Amino acid sequence: MPPSEPWQLLDTEGKINGRSPMSRKQILEALRLMTISRAFDELCTKLQRLGRIGLYGPVHGQEASVVGSAMALNPKSDWIVPGSREQPALLRHGWPLENMFAAYMGRLDQATIPPGVKLLLRQQSIGAQLPHAAGLAWALKLQGLPGAVMVYCGDGASSEGDFHEACNLAGVMQVPLVIVLINNGYAISTPVAKQTAGNLAARALGYGFPGIAVDGNDVLAVYAASMRAVARARDGGGPTLIECRTYRVGFHNTTDNPNEYRSPDEVAQAITKDPIDRLQRYALQTGAITERGLAKMSAGIAELLDVTRKRVEAMPRPGADSIYEHIYADPPLRMQSQRKDALGR
Amino acid sequence: MLEEAVSPDAAVTPAADEMSVLEAIRGALLEEMKRDPRVVVFGEDVARLGGVFRVTKGLSDRFPDRVIDMPLAEGAIVGAALGMAIGGLVPVPEIQFLGFTHQAFHQIGAQLGRYRARSRGRYHAQVTIRAPFGGGARTPEFHPDSIEAQFVQSPGIKVVCPAFPDDAKGMLLEAIRDPDPVLFLEPQRLYRLIKGPVPRGEYTVEFGRSRLVKSGFDLTLVAWSGSVHRCLEAADKLQQEGASVGVLDLRTLVPLDVDGLVQAVSATGKAVVVQEAPLSAGFGAEVVATLQREAFLSIDAPILRVAAPDVPYPPGGLEDHFLPSVARILAAARETLAF
Numbered sequence: 001m002p003p004s005e006p007w008q009l010l011d012t013e014g015k016i017n018g019r020s021p022m023s024r025k026q027i028l029e030a031l032r033l034m035t036i037s038r039a040f041d042e043l044c045t046k047l048q049r050l051g052r053i054g055l056y057g058p059v060h061g062q063e064a065s066v067v068g069s070a071m072a073l074n075p076k077s078d079w080i081v082p083g084s085r086e087q088p089a090l091l092r093h094g095w096p097l098e099n100m101f102a103a104y105m106g107r108l109d110q111a112t113i114p115p116g117v118k119l120l121l122r123q124q125s126i127g128a129q130l131p132h133a134a135g136l137a138w139a140l141k142l143q144g145l146p147g148a149v150m151v152y153c154g155d156g157a158s159s160e161g162d163f164h165e166a167c168n169l170a171g172v173m174q175v176p177l178v179i180v181l182i183n184n185g186y187a188i189s190t191p192v193a194k195q196t197a198g199n200l201a202a203r204a205l206g207y208g209f210p211g212i213a214v215d216g217n218d219v220l221a222v223y224a225a226s227m228r229a230v231a232r233a234r235d236g237g238g239p240t241l242i243e244c245r246t247y248r249v250g251f252h253n254t255t256d257n258p259n260e261y262r263s264p265d266e267v268a269q270a271i272t273k274d275p276i277d278r279l280q281r282y283a284l285q286t287g288a289i290t291e292r293g294l295a296k297m298s299a300g301i302a303e304l305l306d307v308t309r310k311r312v313e314a315m316p317r318p319g320a321d322s323i324y325e326h327i328y329a330d331p332p333l334r335m336q337s338q339r340k341d342a343l344g345r
Numbered sequence: 346m347l348e349e350a351v352s353p354d355a356a357v358t359p360a361a362d363e364m365s366v367l368e369a370i371r372g373a374l375l376e377e378m379k380r381d382p383r384v385v386v387f388g389e390d391v392a393r394l395g396g397v398f399r400v401t402k403g404l405s406d407r408f409p410d411r412v413i414d415m416p417l418a419e420g421a422i423v424g425a426a427l428g429m430a431i432g433g434l435v436p437v438p439e440i441q442f443l444g445f446t447h448q449a450f451h452q453i454g455a456q457l458g459r460y461r462a463r464s465r466g467r468y469h470a471q472v473t474i475r476a477p478f479g480g481g482a483r484t485p486e487f488h489p490d491s492i493e494a495q496f497v498q499s500p501g502i503k504v505v506c507p508a509f510p511d512d513a514k515g516m517l518l519e520a521i522r523d524p525d526p527v528l529f530l531e532p533q534r535l536y537r538l539i540k541g542p543v544p545r546g547e548y549t550v551e552f553g554r555s556r557l558v559k560s561g562f563d564l565t566l567v568a569w570s571g572s573v574h575r576c577l578e579a580a581d582k583l584q585q586e587g588a589s590v591g592v593l594d595l596r597t598l599v600p601l602d603v604d605g606l607v608q609a610v611s612a613t614g615k616a617v618v619v620q621e622a623p624l625s626a627g628f629g630a631e632v633v634a635t636l637q638r639e640a641f642l643s644i645d646a647p648i649l650r651v652a653a654p655d656v657p658y659p660p661g662g663l664e665d666h667f668l669p670s671v672a673r674i675l676a677a678a679r680e681t682l683a684f
Contacts (some may be wrong), residue, residue: 081428112465120431121464128456131424138425139432142385142410162452165421172416326466327501329524332553332600335500 014281061249064275068222127160137175148233156187176233216246388439443478444487454499483661515550561591646684
């Protein structure tokens with residue numbers, strides 16, 4: 001049975017308990033990815049309030065869970081199967097920042113996943129990605145291909161039938177799968193105590209593979225646990241469930257007002273455990289970066305986001321034709337005539 | 346494009362073997378697994394048992410790593426198929442009975458069907474879901490359910506239903522090779538009942554082509570899957586009464602052969618559509634709507650639909666009161682002929 005306290009390496013003061021699993025270079029990479037994520041959250045929220053993008057769901061608060069896990073992967077051989085709150089993981093794995101902006105700005109064809117980038121699509125139907133990931137991992141195993149599949153889901157998804165079916169299948173077939181369950185305390189307005197009466201990491205036992213709960217705000221612990229899980233998967237050891245216990249500081253998405261279901265005190269408490277603060281403290285204390293370096297990083301990120309945003313906003317929006325494209329390899333005649341009736345061609 | 350009742354490959358490969366629908370399906374799977382090492386067959390009880398109908402019997406002896414027994418979880422079976430297809434395999438999952446696709450429904454239309462569009466062509470799902478359906482075999486609840494129309498409403502999926510052994514082989518090969526998801530509906534009542542010539546060698550049956558299995562001058566019976574054979578029985582009976590009645594086998598619901606349908610019904614001016622599914626919003630409604638739109642001036646009588654009533658499928662002992670029987674088809678045909 002996993003212990004009830006989630007495993008932690010780095011405390012809120014930035015003090016490490018043991019040796020860092022990350023090199024200096026990796027610590028800077030993690031800082032950068034989490035900082036881009038936070039800045040992207042702030043920018044997109046602002047753009048949504050200005051009516052320039054439709055909808056946005058921030059990663060705010062759970063950056064370490066997303067980044068620490070993604071950094072354990074090799075983008076050339078491993079796959080990421082996202083849920084819908086993993087922006088920095090997708091960037092790290094090869095989705096260009098420009099394409100990510102394009103996705104939120106409705107420029108469908110510029111938002112695509114480039115060939116060779118091993119990412120599946122973000123998923124709106126909660127949990128539906130889990131069987132996809134199990135099947136993808138199984139395909140790698142059946143073909144003797146190297147690599148692991150990392151799939152993300154949340155505490156909400158853990159209640160869906162797809163979660164159970166996918167975990168069960170993954171265990172039976174012993175596929176190279178790492179399930180990163182980001183328990184951020186809420187599924188929209190539903191607190192995790194109403195989502196499940198049990199222990200999420202412990203479910204893995206029932207599926208025949210190991211499960212571990214880690215402090216999801218500690219990027220080093222998340223990374224270390226993920227490295228072990230990915231190695232196990234690649235070595236034919238089967239799946240692992242990593243429950244990252246964290247907190248969704250942001251709203252569910254831009255239509256949501258969390259004040260309607262949780263107290264500002266609870267949020268303030270969570271902010272004291274901010275994952276970026278913690279890693280910054282550690283990085284400064286160990287000399288991995290200076291205050292000046294941090295400021296330079298932030299400025300560079302702000303500039304990058306600004307330049308990319310402008311480039312994407314200048315792109316044309318898709319026209320009516322796009323609703324008829326990419327449905328089938330050979331579109332049925334009936335669909336073709338519907339298109340002709342609608343568009344005149 | 347209308348196709349007459351001639352073996353599709355008669356000129357090319359005259360050699361054919363007499364076999365059942367089931368044997369044709371099994372043979373097609375074997376051939377395709379030999380030809381394409383990426384094909385993987387999986388589902389509940391398909392490997393060791395060879396399937397509850399024994400359709401896949403012997404395949405796992407031949408290909409032990411590629412015919413796999415799955416846990417009892419339809420959602421995972423179909424969802425995994427999507428991931429496997431993206432991962433480089435050609436999955437041919439089986440759902441034990443079409444009625445149980447409800448346990449996987451969200452993974453079929455919403456996920457398989459939309460993945461190409463959602464990814465703007467970056468990914469596609471070359472998946473063939475095989476599922477038996479249809480009544481008349483006294484099966485338990487859910488097992489005979491004809492819910493094919495529910496999948497027609499899921500854009501991105503193809504829905505195909507052979508009624509003859511030669512079509513079963515050619516259409517299954519076409520389905521497996523189709524880069525998009527295909528729901529391949531097998532007529533369970535006909536598995537062993539219907540035998541016919543199946544050409545040897547490789548051939549596929551293009552989707553979107555109906556087949557006029559019997560020509561007639563006075564009336565066209567339109568059906569798919571199991572109902573085609575009830576229509577043939579009715580047409581023979583009517584012929585004895587002096588009426589010349591044709592039977593059109595749609596073969597594929599998506600894509601629908603609109604031209605073939607229009608041509609066959611325009612030739613007679615009268616049609617009756619037969620479906621096992623309950624009447625309301627079944628695929629027969631789509632056939633009738635299409636005919637009145639595309640062939641209005643060629644139709645001389647209202648188009649009746651012979652269907653099950655809008656009630657749940659009853660226990661096996663009562664199914665003869667539920668399904669479109671030959672007697673009910675005859676009644677509808679006579680009424681239409683007399684109009």
